[in-house]
Amino acid sequence: MHEATLAENILNIALEAAKQNQAAKIFKIGLTLGEMAGVEVEALTLSFDVLKKNTPADGAELAIKRVPISAVCNKCGKIFQLESYNFFCPACDGILILQSGRELLVDFVDCE
Template identity: 50%
Template sequence: MHEMSIAEGILDIALDYAKQNDAKVVHEVGLILGEMAGVEMESLDFSWRLITKDTIAEGAKLTVRKTPLVGRCSKCGKEFHIEHYNFWCPECKDGVLTTISGRELQVEYLEVD
């Protein structure tokens, strides 16, 4: 379950930020999570609750902004939502593309006191 290591990384970021800003409580952590990041939210939530116990982040809410998996065809330039991991361009049927979004996994914001 790689969600535990993801939760640990998020907690490290939150605690480091809180320390730098003399915060006593972490209320919320906002994440950007791409459609192709491969994160199971139920497992991440469980891991988050487990590792934040007895820390200043205990009870902090994880808020997720999901980004779609979008690609741009290298042949015709069409941008499109990649569904079911079908990486073929719907316009020209070429299979060479650049991924524009959908692989993100980052902390977007923190709410602390």
């Protein structure tokens, strides 16, 4: 249940950004979450909905973009999108190095 910690961090980042821009109300927070970031979206949304009450983000929704797992071969340099957790190169005998899929980002905050 580290989603509660993540939700708290997301809320703090958004509130800080709104404050710096003299915005009174946040209505959307854009997130980028990698498929291998270990985040349970339902738990994250639930935690966020509890934490946002009585803050300027009270009416805010989370717009979540997922990033697939991609990896590059350390030998042939080819890039693959992974459907399973197999980090051996399908094209040669190299090893795949994770390139994307671990993202945990607040992309944008929509406010007024």
